[in-house]
Amino acid sequence: MITAATIKIKDDEFVELKDIIYKNAAISFADSKKYLLENRLSKRLQELNFTSFKDYIYYLKYDAKKREEMEVLLNQVTINETYFLRERAQMDHMIKTIIPELLNSGKRSVRIWSAACSSGEEPYSLAILLNEAGLFAKANIEILATDINTEVLNIAQQGLYRTISFRGVPPMIQDKYFSKDGFAFKLDPNIMNKVKFFQGNLLNPMMSVKVGRLDIIFCRNVLIYFDIPAKQKVIELFHKSLGMPGTLYLGHSETLNKISESFRMENFGGGIIYKKI
Amino acid sequence: MSYKFTRYGDFLKIMVEQDAPFKDLEDAAREIVNLKDLKRISLDLKNCYYIQSKALAALIAMKKNSIKIGAEFIVSNVCDNVYQVMEMANLTSYFTIEEDFSSYTSDELMEKFFQPDYADRVSDFIAGSYSDEFRAKLLEILEMPEPELKFYAILTMGKAHDYSAEERIKKELDSDIPLIVKASVLVLGWFGDSGSKEKIYQVLETGNEEVAEAAAASISLLSDESDAERLGRLLSSHSKVIRIAAIQAMTLINDDTCFGLLKDALDKEQEDDVKAVLIRAVSSFNKAGVSDILIKGLDSKSIKIREASAGGLAKIKAKDKLEDIISRITDTDAWVGYFAVKACGEICSATEAERLMSSYDKVEENVKLAIVDALGKIPGDFSDFYMTILDNGNEDIRKEVLSSLLHDNKENAKEAAINLFANDSSWIVRYKALEILEQIRPEGFRDMLMARLTVDDSKYVKDKIQAVLEEI
Numbered sequence: 200m201i202t203a204a205t206i207k208i209k210d211d212e213f214v215e216l217k218d219i220i221y222k223n224a225a226i227s228f229a230d231s232k233k234y235l236l237e238n239r240l241s242k243r244l245q246e247l248n249f250t251s252f253k254d255y256i257y258y259l260k261y262d263a264k265k266r267e268e269m270e271v272l273l274n275q276v277t278i279n280e281t282y283f284l285r286e287r288a289q290m291d292h293m294i295k296t297i298i299p300e301l302l303n304s305g306k307r308s309v310r311i312w313s314a315a316c317s318s319g320e321e322p323y324s325l326a327i328l329l330n331e332a333g334l335f336a337k338a339n340i341e342i343l344a345t346d347i348n349t350e351v352l353n354i355a356q357q358g359l360y361r362t363i364s365f366r367g368v369p370p371m372i373q374d375k376y377f378s379k380d381g382f383a384f385k386l387d388p389n390i391m392n393k394v395k396f397f398q399g400n401l402l403n404p405m406m407s408v409k410v411g412r413l414d415i416i417f418c419r420n421v422l423i424y425f426d427i428p429a430k431q432k433v434i435e436l437f438h439k440s441l442g443m444p445g446t447l448y449l450g451h452s453e454t455l456n457k458i459s460e461s462f463r464m465e466n467f468g469g470g471i472i473y474k475k476i
Numbered sequence: 477m478s479y480k481f482t483r484y485g486d487f488l489k490i491m492v493e494q495d496a497p498f499k500d501l502e503d504a505a506r507e508i509v510n511l512k513d514l515k516r517i518s519l520d521l522k523n524c525y526y527i528q529s530k531a532l533a534a535l536i537a538m539k540k541n542s543i544k545i546g547a548e549f550i551v552s553n554v555c556d557n558v559y560q561v562m563e564m565a566n567l568t569s570y571f572t573i574e575e576d577f578s579s580y581t582s583d584e585l586m587e588k589f590f591q592p593d594y595a596d597r598v599s600d601f602i603a604g605s606y607s608d609e610f611r612a613k614l615l616e617i618l619e620m621p622e623p624e625l626k627f628y629a630i631l632t633m634g635k636a637h638d639y640s641a642e643e644r645i646k647k648e649l650d651s652d653i654p655l656i657v658k659a660s661v662l663v664l665g666w667f668g669d670s671g672s673k674e675k676i677y678q679v680l681e682t683g684n685e686e687v688a689e690a691a692a693a694s695i696s697l698l699s700d701e702s703d704a705e706r707l708g709r710l711l712s713s714h715s716k717v718i719r720i721a722a723i724q725a726m727t728l729i730n731d732d733t734c735f736g737l738l739k740d741a742l743d744k745e746q747e748d749d750v751k752a753v754l755i756r757a758v759s760s761f762n763k764a765g766v767s768d769i770l771i772k773g774l775d776s777k778s779i780k781i782r783e784a785s786a787g788g789l790a791k792i793k794a795k796d797k798l799e800d801i802i803s804r805i806t807d808t809d810a811w812v813g814y815f816a817v818k819a820c821g822e823i824c825s826a827t828e829a830e831r832l833m834s835s836y837d838k839v840e841e842n843v844k845l846a847i848v849d850a851l852g853k854i855p856g857d858f859s860d861f862y863m864t865i866l867d868n869g870n871e872d873i874r875k876e877v878l879s880s881l882l883h884d885n886k887e888n889a890k891e892a893a894i895n896l897f898a899n900d901s902s903w904i905v906r907y908k909a910l911e912i913l914e915q916i917r918p919e920g921f922r923d924m925l926m927a928r929l930t931v932d933d934s935k936y937v938k939d940k941i942q943a944v945l946e947e948i
Contacts (some may be wrong), residue, residue, distance in 0.1 A: 211907055211908060214907060229559070231573050231575070232593075247783075248756070248783055248784055248786075248788075250790075257842050257845055257872070258811075260842075261842040261845075280591055362622055362624075363624045365622070424559065425565065452556040457564050
């Protein structure tokens with residue numbers, strides 16, 4: 200927050216707002232993240248003429264358009280940084296090991312879900328690597344990508360990225376798949392067409408119906424925002440949605456230890472994967 | 477030994493190496509009791525990407541031993557993985573967890589500019605502990621092609637008042653990347669670089685949303701008597717972004733000319749959302765006639781304008797318009813009513829408070845909440861009224877009643893808080909009751925907390941009870 204003044208949030212307001220966010224998105228905010236709500240929401244409060252977070256909480260609870268405001272709120276608090284080819288070893292593992300195994304077992308169609316895709320860098324990275332490996336020609340591969348945040352999904356669907364999204368991306372990949380568009384980079388439409396985006400909340404019981412039967416799920420650096428009961432629900436959803444043999448990729452700092460026993464952990468050298476039991 | 481004690485006066489930092497055996501941590505915990513004259517002990521886990529659950533017992537021992545020697549114990553730089561282990565052990569609320577950027581190298585800190593959640597705070601930290609090493613790194617970044625890094629590098633130099641970088645930053649005004657231009661515009665404003673003012677006007681007049689607000693802020697910082705007129709001309713620009721930026725700059729300049737021009741613009745402006753911005757701007761001026769403008773705004777057909785006007789009246793505490801404000805409490809737009817009541821809370825006396833109370837049954841829930849809140853701010857004791865609604869079905873009303881009771885009648889607040897803390901079905905109310913009891917500290921408070929800790933089903937209330945128990 201550079202130009203607008205920050206409105207301070209009181210302890211009881213923080214607890215109530217974090218409960219509202221938790222109930223609607225299952226995201227847990229540690230007490231040390233209070234500043235984050237202040238920074239991301241102060242401007243919105245000022246737009247609404249509010250001078251305190253209490254005003255805003257009442258707006259979320261009592262305004263006729265509270266559902267719309269909930270979307271605004273969730274869009275503000277669920278923005279997470281990502282970039283192309285992040286934690287690439289897992290993506291390479293999928294390309295070199297998991298998909299070939301599926302194809303060797305006779306499968307001719309593979310369904311992949313990027314379960315919290317943010318602005319699209321993860322599913323597009325998968326599509327780029329699948330294309331590089333020539334796998335789209337060998338099988339019918341479908342990539343689904345969902346996120347709770349409608350604003351980041353809009354960005355994903357535009358396929359326009361700034362340099363911050365290209366940390367560690369080999370220039371060869373960037374030059375081949377992106378063209379300069381002003382001060383941004385536009386993704387090749389052929390890659391964009393490989394990914395189907397839609398809005399979805401991982402805690403929504405209907406989510407498994409929306410995504411259908413899957414072979415591979417990527418859900419990286421997302422579970423860290425959930426508390427244990429929410430993590431358990433999400434993992435249950437993944438277990439239900441994956442066929443056999445189903446593969447789940449989590450972020451490097453995430454674990455299913457004490458969360459679920461319905462996956463078997465395997466170390467592939469460059470990281471961890473979880474196989475459905 | 478996989479840990480290192482470093483003492484800075486009465487502050488001790490314990491740095492732990494990656495994969496520290498838990499036995500070493502137990503040793504560190506034992507060493508703490510032999511230390512003297514410490515006020516704060518920080519266990520820095522910056523290098524720990526994972527922690528064995530056995531090691532948590534050593535962390536608990538460290539905290540206990542710190543308390544024994546009268547020092548506060550904090551755990552700093554906890555990565556997500558370690559946080560998760562602590563969470564599983566239900567220890568995140570037991571420990572005070574903080575970030576301590578002083579443990580990072582300058583390269584590690586610059587890398588954090590890539591992380592939106594850290595970038596601002598890291599920038600503040602670097603500016604607050606600015607050194608030649610940091611300066612050299614930031615200058616290096618300015619030669620790199622990464623816009624986000626450059627943005628924070630420029631801002632950090634500005635916050636550190638590094639005037640020696642002024643010429644280098646000026647060059648970035650010509651960047652084709654708005655984010656970098658925005659940082660340069662802001663910093664040159666902070667530096668008071670009047671020589672760049674013309675260039676900053678050009679930036680504002682591009683109408684680019686990403687930079688316009690920054691340009692407005694800097695123009696106001698660099699302004700002289702000629703700027704009000706120039707900005708006034710921009711109020712009739714075809715671009716909404718430019719008009720809003722001009723309004724922002726004039727609000728910050730806040731002189732008589734700006735007020736006159738903004739007032740005139742209110743009559744000419746056609747778009748409701750810009751008009752609402754104008755209303756908010758006008759309410760920032762301490763001038764005669766502002767309350768008349770805001771009262772007039774209450775009759776607008778636009779909800780945005782009505783709400784901005786009511787919000788403005790609450791902000792300026794328009795005593796001269798008390799009757800008009802009270803008459804709006806029952807406005808058909810409940811948010812106009814809400815802001816009107818908020819204004820009443822700032823300007824009413826006990827006499828007018830009666831009128832708020834008599835409106836209570838005629839208004840929407842959010843206005844009811846504002847009434848209870850406002851009564852708590854008005855001098856007087858309205859306990860009798862509060863008692864009639866203390867058993868209201870709406871948890872927010874009960875919560876507001878507790879807050880206002882505390883202002884008006886501490887004894888009644890104590891009784892009500894004890895009762896609601898023990899019996900209310902809503903955690904929101906129990907949490908508020910606990911906050912009030914924490915302030916009042918009634919007799920038997922500790923027992924009350926212990927009893928509730930075992931039966932309360934809300935994590936938030938339990939965490940709060942634990943925090944209070946630790947404090948007392």
